[in-house]
Amino acid sequence: MSAAAVRARGWGWRHAGRGRFAVDGLDLDIAPGERVLLLGASGAGKSTLLRGLAGVLGGDEDGEERGELTVGDRPASRARGVAGLVLQDPDSQVVLARVGDDVAFGCENLGVAADEIWPRVGDALDAVGLRVGLEHATSALSGGQKQRLALAGALAMRPGLLLLDEPTANLDPAGVVEVRDAVIAAVAATGATLVVVEHRVDVWAAHVDRVVVLAAGGGVLADGAPDTVFRTHGDVLAETGVWVPGRHPHPALTAAADAASPALLSTHGLAVGRRPFGAREAVVAASGIALAARAGRVLAVTGPNGVGKSTLALTVAGLLAPAAGAVVASDELRAAGRATIGPDPLRWRSRELLTRIGTVFQSPDHQLAARTVRGELEIGPRALRLPPAEVAARVDPLLEEMGMSRLAAVNPFTLSGGEKRRLTVAAALATRPRVLVLDEPTFGQDARTWEQLVRLLGDLRAAGTAIVTVTHDEALVAQLADDVVALGAAASAPGGVG
């Protein structure tokens, strides 16, 4: 299919049940074959616009549309198959069990003749460089491979317009480059129009013709060549959390405690792994791990996807049994509660963990357990059976510090990604644990949330908390880490991110 043009005239969309239009009064023209990076503050409606262009916003019961939005020469909602869409989460885009079938899925739906489908599937898989075989199980792909699979599924439809919604936000640095290069090669080969939403601007800036910034209140804030937009609107963009080239945050931090600071948690001959469903023994992901979480210092655990970083974090936090060896709490940590308890965190009661080891999971959705933001922060202090006045005395300053006071009564599941992340960190801090374990705290975060998190962790370090963080984020390691444990490359890396 030839490259498709995009045209918006006074276009707006309001999701059913919301008072405000997510996008409003948008006028925009994109020429066939143009490559556009779409930016804007959180809540400016970038994802809504992409979904509108892909024609998947739904009908009247899903929301209210006004103005005009066309792809090619047809209304976007009736241009199914003209646009291909790749979303952020690698896991939620796999449809079928085998690689070949999954890529063929879109062609089947569009009624492509059966004998034409398989050549298209082959071409699409070649274009994204995914050469694992048509019969390969989609569940055995890494996060980066799953994203390339989703891209191949979109390319096989031969779209005139390729839409990408933060396609690399959930990937490690190697995965980011892998997916970005696949997109650029595919667009170069097909000449399709490209619209990509991504706040990690560095990844795409050199490969796009044009940057369009959506204004939070509706309409377009800036539009032009990448260099021009970043030069003229750099400040505004940085303020909204865009990673503007040359303006990455560098918060000033208080120095760490020295390397001889006492270890609160240490490991001895530790091997970590998870027990697959139904299996008797854990599959070892990493072994021979020696690390120490020291008061007033930040320990970063790094390494590519699939080497067991998340598994290690859960094991150190007393949430997963070691495959071998031991995690040992120091006397100081054992005494950091109402009573002194044993040295093995795995054997501590749930409540006994609270004042000793706080954990922030990679996905906030697994961790949220209350109906309001305030309730979320109260869970820990209440589990400690603190008196109501003390609970409030801990929760109120945290709400303030996180800039979430006005969100106190909001359902946490409706928050943005950055807000959820800040909330889960704050919830772990409410019980004042001596050790804080974080799994990819800066994953997919915008520059503003990133800066806030680094500042906060710096303050905690200064206050004597021992911090262990699993991370791919090179900037985080450079600015915050005092000690680094690099886990080796795994023989194979199934199971996606982390």
Next chain:
Amino acid sequence: MSLATLDERTGVLGRRNALAKLVAATVVGVPLLLSIDPVSAAVALAAVLVLLPFARLSARGLWLRLWPIVVSALMAAAATVLYGRAGGETYLQWGLVHVSDGSLLLAAAIALRVLAIAVPSVVLFATTDPTDLADALAQLAKLPARFVIGALAGMRLVGLLIDDWNELARARRARGIADNGRVRRFLGQAFAVFVLAIRRGSDLATAMEARGFDAPVTRTWARTSRLTAGDAVLVLLGLAVAAASVGIALVTGSWRFVLTL
């Protein structure tokens, strides 16, 4: 799909069409639901066991899938021996427990029946890839594609939900709320998994829609589901087993229609 699938797409049974397997399992199983007598079930089970080696499945893989059924058949039989309908000579009487000719016969009939229905079904479905079953149901049985493909895609989420459940359990422990009563904890966690499932489901629906799922054109099929002579043989074998089991039970006079029991 390794959780469910044995001998995927290569063996004698793996190459049979999923629809043929479904028909064969139904043909063998349904008549057995109509009667409770040891003869029809014994004949069907014997025939299935004689045919089984020809499928060349791994004995260990087979046993892993069949043992729960063997155990439940034995448990059902044990309960029937002790508490089943009395008849004929009585061997033991103690309170409600009443072991007699009648209860022994009924126990044998029930154990054989459970096995005779379950063994072919498990064997046929353990060698079926879910994608192939969906293709067969939509293309050959003409079930609505929207429904069949939706169910197939949804099934893939089950594996993710098992991971979600474990992660939620750990998160709750980390948050200090895992010391509560078991029932309360289970309910809270079940609700959280439910919420996650809905979110994952709606994300998947968006991804599918973006790939033209449910577009207003006639869908084509990349994998054509075909019936072959081998599939006809499988269905005929099923018919033969069913005919033999019912026929011999009728001839020997042991057939007892369930509703007249």
